[in-house]
Amino acid sequence: MTAAVSFNVSERLQYLGENCSLVTWDGxxxxQDPFNWPTRKKWWTIGxxxxxxxxxxxNGTILSVAHESISKEFGFSDEPFPNSYWITTSWGVGAAIFPLVMFPFLEDWGVRPVLLGTYFCFMCLLVPIGLAGNFATLVVVRFxxxxxxxxxxxxVASITSNVFHGDRAGSIPVCLYVVVYLSSTSLGPVVGASILQYLDWRWIGYIELIFTATLFPVLCLSLPETRGIAILRAKAKRMRNEGKQVYTAEEANPAPWKQALVKSVQRPIYMLFTESVVFVAAIWAAFSLGTIYLFTESVRDVYGLLYGWTDFQAGYVRSAIVVGEILGAGLSISTNHxxxxxAARNTEVPGTPIPEARLYPxxxxxxFGVTGGMFVYGWAAYSNIPWIVITIGLTMVGFGTTAVVVSIANYLIDAxxxxxxxxxxxxxxxxxxxIAFLPLAASALYTKLGFHWASTLLGFLSLVLVATPFLVIRWGKEIRARSPFMKEAIIHRQVDSVVVARA
Incomplete structure (x- = not known):
């Protein structure tokens, strides 16, 4: 593969001119190579x-506490179907589709322009949320x-891989990347409830716009480019402006963007249905993450009927999930050893850790987290039992979800x-x-089955999924031997171990 690429680059440089040369790192x-940046600069960029x-x-959950205000203003009901959740469903559908289509641009254009451009678009799209004249507009603009x-x-994940080399250096940033996303999602209702307690629901969008816009100048001034090919491309452009005929390897042998786009959409879908590990990991992670959104919808019903809490009070109790997510991050980091x-018992690539060991947390x-938390949340749901008990169940679910999602992410990266x-x-x-569709069943699930059996059903489903890592850990070597993608990863790890041994 490398020889073919080099041959094509050389041909292309000859075609561009005899005096053309290739721009690479200066040793x-x-x-300028992000891998050589000072540690402080790396963490500043990741931060x-x-x-x-x-x-x-x-933004995903911040409007969830305003369902009554929104439904009253736009004249629809959440009975028997939770129509107000369509604004979150629309958000989730957009989150599912956009990365598949847009990820090649992140790879080709670099991190800085994509992150800043996306952030600016996000900031502008908060304006029509507060100005929406009808519910259909609100659903569309949330997409x-x-x-x-x-x-x-x-x-953020790309920044981590661009500045830190190796699994040891990248473990903590990957964990932080997951827990920041989960905790922010869980804090959305808390922030929304704080705003809605004093202002109209439209101010949720306005205030979110204000603090989002405040950060934008900081990002513009302080966020450096971390994508190596983008840095080299900028260097080549400066040198060409000085009259030198230089090109990067990507410029000398450009790949058609349409081909990259098709591959970006095609490969994940292909892997989802042909790689059993990816399929099971997707189902498990989706169940765990979808449960966070499902609980976001169920909390107001459970706490409202059992303890007479208002939507504002129920919004605040969701912060217990965040506490659990932080504890789950602590588990993930503390068990990296x-x-x-x-590595001491790896017979395939001696001296390198076994990918399945990522699944222990x-x-x-x-x-103990997701399954146990669901049973606590379900069977402590009695009005004569203090509210703190079922709140502990929420904390346990947050703890377990973070441990599961971080482990899955790390395992897939290694495998x-x-x-x-x-x-x-x-x-x-x-x-x-x-995220888009599972919580639509929350109201019917907890109304028809009752608080106890609804959470019990989710607990048993979680218990079934907990068995999957045991199977992967037991049969991991055989699974990797049958996967063409994993076999190629093993070859790369063997080459890396030889290089390290020689060094």
Missing amino acids: PDDP LGLLASFICSM FPGGCVPLMSDA WYYAS AVIGGF YSKYAASALAAVGLVENTS
Whole structure:
């Protein structure tokens, strides 16, 4: 593969002119290479991305507490169907579709222009939310901000892979990337309730616009480019302006953007239906993440009927999920040494950790967190039991969800190597589809089955899914041997281990 690419680049340079040359890094220690940046600069860049992701991810659930005000103003009812949730469904559909189509541009244009452009579009799209004249307009305009948010989250993940090399350095940033998205989503109703307690629901959009716009100049001034090919492209452009005939490898041998777009859409869908690991991971992650949104819808009914709480009070109690998500991040980070220790028993690529060891925290989170939390939330739902008990159940679910999603992300990155982006895109497609449609059943589920059996049903489904990592851990070597994508990842890991051993 490398030889073919080099031959094509050489041919292209000869075609462009005899004096043309290739622009590359000025040696392995080139300070412009993001891998060589000071640690402080790396974390500053990741921190800016995480802050942008945090502010924008809140948009997914921030309007969920305003369902009564919105339905009253636009003249529709949430009985027998929760029509007000369509604004979140629209958001989730946009989040599922946009990354598949737009991810190639992140790869080709660089992180900075994509993140800033997407952030600016998101900021502008908050204006019609506050000005919507009817419910249909509100549903439509929510579709586009929903599509912007995962693109910014993907940009954060891309920043991490651009500045940190290796699984050890990238473990904590990946964990933070997941927990920031989850905690922001869970805090959305809390922020919305705080605004709605004093102002009209339209002010949720206005205030969100204000603090989103406040960060934009900071991003414009402080966010550097981290994508290597984009940095080299800018360097080549400056040199051409000085009269030199230089090109990057990508400029000398450009790939058709239509081909990249088709591959971006095609490969994740293909992997979703042909890679059993990707399919199961997508279902498990989608169930765990969809449950957070489902609980966002069920909390107001449970706390309202049992304890007579208002929507505002029920909005605040959702912060318990955030506490659990932070604890889940602590579990994921503190158990990284389990993964590193697995290198001692790796017979395929000696000296490198076993990918399946990434799933150990998911077993704890799935069983004691998501499953246990659902049973607590369901069977402590009696008016004579203090509200703090079922709130602990919410905290347990938040704890387990973070452990599961972080473990799945890390496992797919390790197991699929250069195809990890496509595997994660497949998981994201199913996750966001779950976010869009699963909570539509919340009202009917908790009304028809009752608080106890609705959560019990979810608990048993979670218990079934908890069995999946045991199967992957037990049969992981055989699964990887049958997967063409994983086999290629093993070859890359073997080559890397040889290089490290020689060094």
